[in-house]
Amino acid sequence: MSATEQVKLQAITIGNSDFKDVIDSGTLFVDKTAHLAKLAQFKKVFLTRPRRFGKTLMLSTLQELFSHGAKDNHYFDGLAVQSLWSDSNCYPVINLSFFGLSNPKTFEFELCEHLRTACELAGFDGVSSIDPNIFKISQLLGRLSTIIAGTKIVVLIDEWDYPLSANLNNFKDYEDNREILRQLFRWLRLLQNVRFTLVTGICRYENTSFFTGQEVVDISLDPLFADIVGYTEDEVKTYFAPHIRTATKLLDCSEDELLGKLKQQYDGFCFDKNASVSVYCTWSINNFFQQIVLHPAVKPEFFNFRINNANAPKAIRVF
Numbered sequence: 001m002s003a004t005e006q007v008k009l010q011a012i013t014i015g016n017s018d019f020k021d022v023i024d025s026g027t028l029f030v031d032k033t034a035h036l037a038k039l040a041q042f043k044k045v046f047l048t049r050p051r052r053f054g055k056t057l058m059l060s061t062l063q064e065l066f067s068h069g070a071k072d073n074h075y076f077d078g079l080a081v082q083s084l085w086s087d088s089n090c091y092p093v094i095n096l097s098f099f100g101l102s103n104p105k106t107f108e109f110e111l112c113e114h115l116r117t118a119c120e121l122a123g124f125d126g127v128s129s130i131d132p133n134i135f136k137i138s139q140l141l142g143r144l145s146t147i148i149a150g151t152k153i154v155v156l157i158d159e160w161d162y163p164l165s166a167n168l169n170n171f172k173d174y175e176d177n178r179e180i181l182r183q184l185f186r187w188l189r190l191l192q193n194v195r196f197t198l199v200t201g202i203c204r205y206e207n208t209s210f211f212t213g214q215e216v217v218d219i220s221l222d223p224l225f226a227d228i229v230g231y232t233e234d235e236v237k238t239y240f241a242p243h244i245r246t247a248t249k250l251l252d253c254s255e256d257e258l259l260g261k262l263k264q265q266y267d268g269f270c271f272d273k274n275a276s277v278s279v280y281c282t283w284s285i286n287n288f289f290q291q292i293v294l295h296p297a298v299k300p301e302f303f304n305f306r307i308n309n310a311n312a313p314k315a316i317r318v319f
Helices: 005-008 017-025 033-039 053-068 106-122 124-130 135-147 171-190 233-239 241-251 257-264 282-294 314-318
Strands: 044-048 094-099 154-159 196-201 217-218
Touching: 005 017, 017 135, 033 053, 033 233, 053 154, 053 196, 094 106, 106 124, 106 171, 124 135, 135 171, 233 241, 233 257, 233 314, 241 257, 257 282
Parallel strands: 044 196, 044 217, 094 154, 154 196
Antiparallel strands: none
């Protein structure tokens, strides 16, 4: 394989979920942004997907869209959303992740800290004036309501269910964390100055206030958003075309044989009620072709990339 051919292989991001970093670094970015233009037409949205499919990168992309718009924003040059994004306004974006927040003894304290930080990063300087000793979620939310009043905001929440899923084997801890989340989501539902809210996670648990009422649109099984994350077969063929050609030479196989093996190993995830669209695991495809980028003279292997990096229960890994 010639050095020229190796240079053509675009770098692939592994573990980087910051949209601007991905674009700035010139790493491969599969354009799913047309879905985000559709998504922004709603006001409150809920989405469940497994880990390692690209939810966090999607949220980061939405943060840039709502913060700075798509028109005349070089980060969206050449992407579908630039001509589809109809909102000409820009908004403070409160971006939260609950990943790692699970200990019921510290959960309320840590959640309050996350909220303070997220609101400050969104540009609400008044947060610094809140008594630093306030670590009751109800008290903090009351102060935040006053500070953000009159400003249209966007709220993005990732890994919303982590504090619950991490405590499924302890009913009391689960209930304690759920009560705290219930207060947060009740507050969020009642806010009148929210332009858009997206809550994502792996599971849906009832009785957390966010799902009460009809205004929250659950797109988890909506065929229109079946491939909002994950790669379709056409996307794999299109965006990874140079990597596919290189892999076939290294493995001494045809393109059809390689695609068949990739499909067998990493395709088959279906997230719509009609079972009409299947997607490949983003993490697995990225890692498979990253082998070639890093070691262009070594045969790539079909490892079980996702199952070893998605915090899967031991029983599933053994199976």
